[in-house]
Amino acid sequence: MAMSYKDGGKMGCMDNGKYVRYTPEQVEALERLYHDCPKPSSIRRQQLIRECPILSNIEPKQIKVWFQNRRCREKQRKEASRLQAVNRKLTAMNKLLMEENDRLQKQVSQLVHENSYFRQHTPNPSLPAKDTSCESVVTSGQHQVASLNPPRDASPAGLLSIAEETLAEFLSKATGTAVEWVQMPGMKPGPDSIGIIAISHGCAGVAARACGLVGLEPTRVAEIVKDRPSWFRECRAVDVMNVLPTANGGTIELLYMQLYAPTTLAPPRDFWLLRYTSVLEDGSLVVCERSLKSGPSMPPVQHFVRAEMLPSGYLIRPCDGGGSIIHIVDHMDLEACSVPEVLRPLYESPKVLAQKTTMAALRQLKQIAQESSQTNSSVNGWGRRPAALRALSQRLSRGFNEAVNGFTDEGWSVIGDSMDDVTITVNSSADKLMGLNLTFSNGFAPVSNVVLCAKASMLLQNVPPAILLRFLREHRSEWADNNIDAYLAAAVKVGPCSARVGGFGGQVILPLAHTIEHEEFMEVIKLEGLGHSPEDAIVPRDIFLLQLCSGMDENAVGTCAELIFAPIDASFADDAPLLPSGFRIIPLDSTKQEASSPNRTLDLASALEIGPAGTTKASTDQSGNSTCARSVMTIAFEFGIESHMQEHVASMARNYVRGIIASVQRVALALSPSHIGSQVGLRTPLGTPEAQTLARWICQSYRCYMGVELLKLNSEGNESILKNLWHHTDAIICCSMKAMPVFTFANQAGLDMLETTLVSLQDITLEKIFDDSGRKTLCSEFPQIMQQGFGSLQGGICISSMGRPVSYERAVAWKVLNEEENAHCICFVFINWSFV
16 A cells, blocks of 8 residues: 555554554654754664654654655655746746847837838938837836927926936837847846846947846835945945935936946046936836936046946836846946057947946845845854855955055055056055054054055966966965965964865865855965964964955856955954955957867867867867957055065065966966967876877776776767767766875866866865765775775765865766776766756
8 A cells, every 4th residue: 555644744654554643742753853853864763762752652664754755745845936936937037038029029120110211212321310219118108208308407307307318218228129139148048047138239338238037126126226336346436416306206316436447457437427216107116327418517536537327227127926027227338448459348348348237236136135035044154144245255356446446535655666567556544554453362563554555467368267267266376475475464363263164275265155156256265374473473373365256157258257365364253354465357358269168278178179180179270269369467465564664565565466477477378278279188197198098998997897888989989988978977087096096087077066177186185075974985985996996985965176065966986997907097977966
């Protein structure tokens, strides 16, 4: 008879097929244990029977079955909840797509009409201006105000007429055809996507548009998007100069906004804006903005370039079932002519605008909505909630921007030759030093009364920013000086640290948090024994760095990659003093990249395409698929120093930054596809075979030990074996036969699982990718693997090089034998892995 439970688990089943009804007291006791331990062992179940007399008449097997069914119901409940959430997203997305389809149909009709007109009036060179006031479901009744020729004075009536015109133009862009929109490359709509992203084509300035569903009420959404400095990292300040209420219940605000320059090679921007907030007849909330060219004026500010914001804003509509549908439009003229020609793509590309502004707003909304939906906000190992971590990341980014820009009104001044390749600035203002002058835990007095910054920018050729930043993060020893790290940390006090950390490659890393789509993450780096405590200059101490990483996805278009870090006190307080330093790499060109994996710089991907005479495709087809071309890197390092040491530290800092530039140039050359293409074969450690031979050994050894084939080959030959092994869906990783095994090879899935590259792979040891339970299992199974040549590990959790947990169903290990049947290495295959 089939087993079943009714009434929330109150029915049990006995071995003889008869049903048993649990009493409410028994169910309550079982539920208490379930919440403490959903999967108790047999020993724990027997202990439960002994501790709870009320369960003494129930067989241990019955309790085991009860827990199995309880877990099944919990899984079904979670799956039902997930499916309901997906259904809500799909419903909202369908609504957005229907509106987008309606807009495109109107655009097609308009183009057909213009084409017909053009054919009828071909001899006439003058064509009618494009009608930018196309009606839509939300613009009806709004666009006609643009033709009223409103007064252009500073009176409330004049400002209201400008506001109404701004509203009409914004709505015609958000849901009409005022701008020709094309889909953002690489951004496909779907239930798991951030939203529908589009960029402008052939309009004045640059424009980007986004549509998405967020789980926040419209008023909360409006509150967040208005607070631009909280989500737009380049926004230095937004000052509200005046507020005027309108008769329809809206508000008009006059704003002065300043933006940081992203690099030392360009001046910062500022805007003089009008912002209009109102509610439409259908209940939608609108926040729209534009630059003011008439009416009240704002005089130019020294060192800033006055840019123009064309009608832009946010259309926020309440969504059935809660939440909001938001339409975002950003349309700007950033005065690209004011920067060197090589940097103009930063100011002329709608993709860059979409990444750093439009999508940043949508990510912030989704991040806050996700955190709000979690009843119990997660707390990481350092006791920080998501909002606190966002504030820390904002402080890191803002501090780095302040160092790069060095505004005089913040107390920065240039020392030495401002035309030098490395610029040195100092700041002794009270605001900058506040928080740095801490008393050490043993009573020692503070020593820093000046902040010194060394900064420079350099042009990089033919190297992907994401891969270069990933290398700098994973191989700090390649560019950093331990003594400088200790000097950077001298401005913060020392103290005990009880945090439990784990890491790889000599750096001890604690992941803190990831944002939506893992676009950005924070971590704490522990550099062991590099610094010195103030009470004893001989005894080494650990140095802790708070580190912000972003833009590590090579496939994202126009993404800025950043690695920003700051020494922190081991107590890691929310108001911890921060002196951020780091790197920012911004792609300048939007040329086509090679259609290969994020790890293509490491030879294996190019080795899969074999050209004539055994050369790789990368070496024979350099002009075909162009690479990422140029990017600009900005470097800034801050030091807390004593004023009398200023000249000495300035010289040291200048030489240090020059050394980093030289190191980065060497790394960039090694990572560039042109350099890699000239190297035949895989970049593997000395003594290992070529990739094709290794792939053949792996498959032959697997067949020898397991009796089945590892790969399903359509054709014979080493090239086919290597290609199939590389594209295998399971993670295949080889490690050395040393006492402390290190990884020597991985296929694409293996590199993706470990979130690393073939070069960095060799810095990761086998034991460091497993958690405590996995290490115990590995220690118990490893002797068997060495003795009989193969073994199996039960499913569990391993840790990627980025600190992210990865689950796998099971793992199989076997010895890889060479031609002489000697053990060359050990190969692992992780089956059905996924990020948790």
